[in-house]
Structure formats: C-alpha cells, structure tokens
Amino acid sequence: MSNAQEPLLGRRILLVEDEYVIAMEMERWLRGAGAEVIGPVSNVEHALDRIATEANSLDAAILDVNLGHGERVYPIADRLDALGVPYLFATGDVRIGAEPAYGNRIRLEKPILSFELLKAIEALLTLERVIDPLSS
Amino acid sequence: MSDLEQILKRQRVLADFGEFTLSSDDIDAVLTEACRLVGEALGTGRAKILEIQNDGQCLFVRAGIGWAAGVVGHLRLPMNEYSSETFAISESKPLFIRDIREEPRFGVPPFMKEAGVIALANVPIRLPGGKAYGLLQVDATEPRDFGPQDTEFLRTYASILGPVIDRLQTVRTLRFTEERFRLVVENARDYAIFTTDAQDRITDWYAGAEDVYGWSAEEATGQPAAIIFTPEDLMVGQDATEIGTALRDGSAPNVRWHLRKDGTRVFIEGVTTTLRSGDGTLRGFLKIGQDVTERREADEALRESEARFRQFGEASSDLLWIRNAGTLQFEYVSPAFEAIYGRSRESVVTGDTLARWADLIHPEDREGTLAALRQVQGGMRVTHEFRIVRASDGEMRWIETSDFPLLDDEGRVHRIAGIAKDMTDQKAGAARLTVLVDELQHRSRNLLGVVAAVASRTLDAGGSATETFETRLKALSRAQGLLSRFGSDTVEVGALVRAELAAHTDADPPKVVVSGPDVHLTARQVQNFALALHELTTNAVKYGALKGVDGELAVDWTVQRDPKARRWLCLTWTESGVAVPPETVTRRGYGRELIENALSYALQARTTYELGRDGVRCRIELPLA
Secondary structure (H helix, E strand, O other): OOOOOOOOOOOEEEEEOOOHHHHHHHHHHHHHOOOEEEEEEOOHHHHHHHHHHHOOOOOEEEEOOEOOOOOEOHHHHHHHHHHOOOEEEEEOOHHHHHOHHHOOOOEEEOOOOHHHHHHHHHHHHHHHHHHHHHHO | OOHHHHHHHHHHHHHHHHHHHHHOOOHHHHHHHHHHHHHHHHOOOOEEEEEEEHHHOEEEEEEEEOOOOOOOOOOEEEOOOOEHHHHHHHHOOOEEEOOHHHOOOOEOOHHHHHOOOOEEEEEEEEOOOOOEEEEEEEEEOOOOOOOHHHHHHHHHHHHHHHHHHHHHHHHHHHHHHHHHHHHHHHHOOOEEEEEEEOOOEEEEEOHHHHHHHOOOHHHHOOOEHHHHEOHHHHHOOHHHHHHHHHHHHOEEEEEEEEEOOOOOEEEEEEEEEEEEOOOOOEEEEEEEEEEOHHHHHHHHHHHHHHHHHHHHHHHOOOEEEEEEOOOOOEEEEOOHHHHHHOOOOHHHHOOOHHHHHHOOEOHHHHHHHHHHHHHHHOOOOEEEEEEEEOOOOOOEEEEEEEEEEEEOOOOOEEEEEEEEEEOHHHHHHHHHHHHHHHHHHHHHHHHHHHHHHHHHHHHHOOOOHHHHHHHHHHHHHHHHHHHHHOOOOEEEHHHHHHHHHHOOOOOOOOOEEEEOOOOEEEHHHHHHHHHHHHHHHHHHHHHOOOOOOOOEEEEEEEEEEOOOOOEEEEEEEEEEOOOOOHHHHHOOOHHHHHHHHHHHHHHOOEEEEEEOOOOEEEEEEEEOO
8 A cells, every 4th residue: 555655645644733834845755755745734722723723634733832922732642543543743852751640642842854654654653553453 | 373374385386277277278287276275275185177068967077086086077967956966056155064874955966976076065066157167065974064264264265266267268169160260261272252441451361362362371361352453453452452342331332353463353243341349440451352263164165155155146047046845935936937937936835836836837837847846855866847838928949957955964955956947949949940950861862862753764865864864963953052051951043044044055145134023932833943044054055145146045033922821932934046947856765754744733822934936935934832
C-alpha cells in the first residue's frame, strides 16, 4: 500500500497547528508524502467542525497542544479517541507529562524535522493496523 | 580556837569575799572562792554550790572545793524527795545533819559517800525577790554538831551570795547579749551597719561598713554621715531630708547610690532608724544598708535584654511567638499578629489562647497545624504551611511557620517558639513564575519551529535567499526583544512598527509617518504581526515607497468595536508616489503569503493587500484579546 516515494499515499490526516508558518510546512511535507491534509486548522472549534464533516474518513491526526489564548487541544484528542482515530502530539510544551490521560501518546517536540513527522505518522498507522483486529 | 578568834576569823572571811566580788565579774571564780572561804571558815576544807537547773529537775554542781576531778562543773543530781538537798530547798531553810549514817530519811549521792562525807550543812541560796537559786553545801568527814555560830554564819554567808550571784548573772547575760550583737554586726559583711549621734556624726562603724564603703572604723568615726552621700544628693540636701523623715516617722528608706572612699559608687538598699533612750531623748541613728550594686546591674542587664527582645519582636513584620510547652498557651505574641491575622493581639492572649488561635485557622488545616505543634512539643523543629481566614476581611491567607523547641537546663522542652509569615503573595508569585517559565518554554520552541519552517521555504528559493532569511530572522528576533524589554507579555503596536521601520530606513516625516493610539498585542500576536510587518517593509525597501526619494509611507491604526463589542485593531499601510513595475503586480512570493494568510490563519485577522497605481495599500484588522 505504501511506497518509498509516497508512504502516506491516500491517507487522510487532520492537522491542528496554530502557528501559520509551521502549519504550512507540515502540510507541504504531508502532501509530499502523498497524504491528503484535512486542515490545517488553528483552533479547537474549527478542528471539531472538520472532524464532524469528515465523519469516519480520518486515518490519523497531528495535534499541537497549546493553541494560544490558553486553549488546549485535549477536547479534540478526546473526540478522536471516541472515534478511534490515532493521533500524535507535536508540541513545544514539555509539560504534557503532567496530563496523565495523554502521557502515553506519541509526542514530538518542536522543532520537528520532516522525516521525524513522516516516520511518526507511519508508525502510528502501522500500530493502528496491528491493534485494530484485537480491539474489534 | 576561842569563840572570839572564831568570830573574827569568820568576819574576815566575809570581808575577804566581799572584796573578791568587787575585783571579779567571773561568776565561776567568785563561787569557787566562796566555797574555799567557807570551807576554811568551818574547817572542813570541803564545800560546794549547787544550782537548780532544768526547771527544777536537777542540781548542778556549779562550784566547789575539795572534790575529785569530774565532780565540779560536771555532776547533776536529781531533785527527789529522798535527798536532803531537795528537802532544804523546798523547805526554804537550812538543814544540818550530824551523821548521815543516823539519818535514814535521806539518801546520800554516791560521790559524797566515796569522799567519806559523814556530816553536812545545806543552806538555801535565794536571789533578790526570793527566787530559789540553789544550795550552799558544806561537807565534813567526821560526825559534827553544827552549833548556833555555825548556822548563823552560814545563813549570813548564803544571804550575801544571793545578790552577788544575781549581779554576776546579769553581767554575764549582758555580756552575752553584747557579744552576740558584736558577732552579728561583725559577721554581717554584706550589710554596712553603723550608728551616728544626734548630730548624725558616725559613732560606731562596723566591719560590713568598712567593706562596703572602704573607710576604716578609725577614719569614719567622728565624721558626718554625709561622707557616703554623692555630691548631687548632698546638693539637694538628701542627707538632711533622710534624717528629717527618720525623726518624723521613726525610720527612713535609704535606697540610692552612695560614695565609697575611692570615689566609686555603690547602690545601697537600706534604712535609717532613730535611736532613742527610754525617756524619748534622741540618741542618734542606726543605719543598715545592703550593697546591691551587682544585683542591680544584673537586673538592669536583664531588663535591657528583655527590652531588646521586645523591641526585636515589636519591630518584626514576621510574627514571633512563644508558647508554654505543656499547655501550648501563648506566652508571647508579637504585634505582627494583628496585620497577619487581622485581629487584635488581646483577643488571642486571654482565655484559652490555643483554642482562640485554632479558631482562626482554616478548618481543613486545623488538625494538621495542631499536629505540627505537638511534634515541636516532642522536641522537633517543624516548618509548616497552613491557611487562615483573615478576620479583618475574611480573605484566605497562606501562613508559613518555622517552629522550634526551647529547652531548659536539663534539656527538656520548656517552651516552644516560632516565626510565622504570610506567604500568600509569594505563593502567587511563584505560581505566576511557573506559568511564565512554561510560557517561555512553549514560545521559544514554537519560535524554533517557525525559524525552521522559514528557513526551509526561504532557502529553497535560492538566489539572495540567505540574506532574505537573515532579515526575516532578525525581524523575529526584534519582536522577541521587544517582548522581553517590556517585561511583560505584550508589546505596543507603535513600538513594533517603529522598530521594524528603523531597521531598514532612516526616513523621517513627511516621508514616513507613523501614528496611532496605544494598543498592546500579546506575545502570540506579536510574532505573526512582526513577520507581516517585516514583509511589508522589505517589499517597500525593494520595490516601493522606501526605495527612491519620491515615495511616501503612512502607517496608522485605530481601535474599533464590532457589533459583538469585540475590540479590533485596524491598521493601514499606505504607500504613495511609487511607480509600480508591472512584474511586481503579479508577484506572489512567500512574503506576500505571510502578509495575506499568516495573520488570518493564526489570529483570525482580516487582511487585504493590493497594489494600486502608486503603491501598496494593505489593511489589517486584528481582533484584540
């Protein structure tokens, strides 16, 4: 399914990131790897809207934790958990360990390089395939 | 010996005895001589004087002649009905026994039998006033008839002895009293005792006075008592005042500094008492004083130490307190209590002070706080935090207290003490600092992400990419610099605009005009806003109003409210007098993308950007927090 050029071909990935230039870069990397980017969106409200309209077609999500003005990404994480969509955190906030409910999620620390992000998404999707039969 | 000779001899004995009593005040010597003379006069060579002692229980052999060692001054005979001695005393008349072997009525003391006494004469001695003193006893080793001459002589002799003994006893008692007085005053070295005459001149100066004042008895006697007064007391007539009070009241307190011979001073606590003879005539004054200089200095040092401690406690803005280790009741509470607890000190130092204090503690922390106190009672040092509800305004405050035991000489916890302070503000400060550090962490990591993204895009373009990248980096750096310079999380819009322009042009009005009200942007807004401004500025430098001499730039802004009453910053960037080359009109680089998209994406801003015929017109509408 995946190939060396476009390992994320056909994957639909939600991108939540409030920093414009970072969002644009990540979007570029994901598209380059063949993925279809949902978003990017910069706040919780828009993200929940997108999740609602994309229904069950999301494959994974990349979530920035701190969305500015004190807004945190956790409501989105909870929604994705409910839908069974795997996600990872991409964050500048090193204190995520203080939130025990999310402490065992994959967490990438900014600044993030493109190959780091793509490998983490691939790992996330692979893990999902392994877990899927067990949880169903 | 003829009767006449005998009478003369006995009269001479009486005369000798009379003379002897004039020459001696020693009662034992006088009585011994009395026995010797009477033994000689009656030719027995043996006599003794028995003194009633122990409230009439026994007779003490007070003096005697012709007796073995261990009798005179040692023996005591019980007074009983079988003794001739007792009989004579109780009958109060002389008793003569010719031969004791023929007298079955009376027993004879063993020491007298051993001495071979056969005959005896018992003559009672009475003191003036008739009180019985004892007995004059003359003993003979042959049976003897005591004739009228003998009995009359002995009665006369005994009647002389009575007054003599009485006088000697009085002398002895007086001497004993005087001796006792002397011993007392001479040994009372801690007390300066002296007497003065009616004119207050020193008459007797005892050892204690010598020690305390330094003058010898010889030097002091005859001097006015004023020599021990200080010059300042003499100036106000204190010595005379004191004598006046003593004359009026019988005595006067004397509590003041006095002068020693060497000029140093001693503090005396004493009293001056008037001495009057029986008829009330003033004899002089008795002055007794104690040197309390050292005690007074110690008292003063203690007072000073207490004052120092109190001053320390009173001045401290921290609460200092001391409790009894047993009852945990307050013994001391410093005034800072009132500011910290918002209640008067009196309200917690009366009644059950522990309970009253505990009432001020937040109910959830009360048990833990009392437990901490009990640990200190057990000898531990404890630092403990608890909440109180401040009585003055009902506000909850955090108190930190460091408590420690105070031990007595045996190492037992005697008191417990502590220092407490209101930590509420510090705690809030610490919490805020934690938030700031978190924020800084987040911001700097995000910034690195931004830098990486900008680098990636800029350097991909090639050409003069490095320079473009560096100027973008500098714009970011300026924005961060302004954030840290303001010492808060905000930057003023005007400062941001001017800093960006100043980095690229020296132009002044009217070429460049910047105007607008004081509006602050948050850290997050600043970063994106600075990037957009930077792109506008570099575009103007490369292609627009800041390139040649003709163009002009106006940057102005206002604050407006939308229908939902949200505040918006509305900023316009207007370039004019610029001939716009056709190729730039179609140019849509990363810079323009940043201007048009970054603010709207991240900050929900609305941006319009257009290239008119004489330059760029850009409008940015940004919702304020």
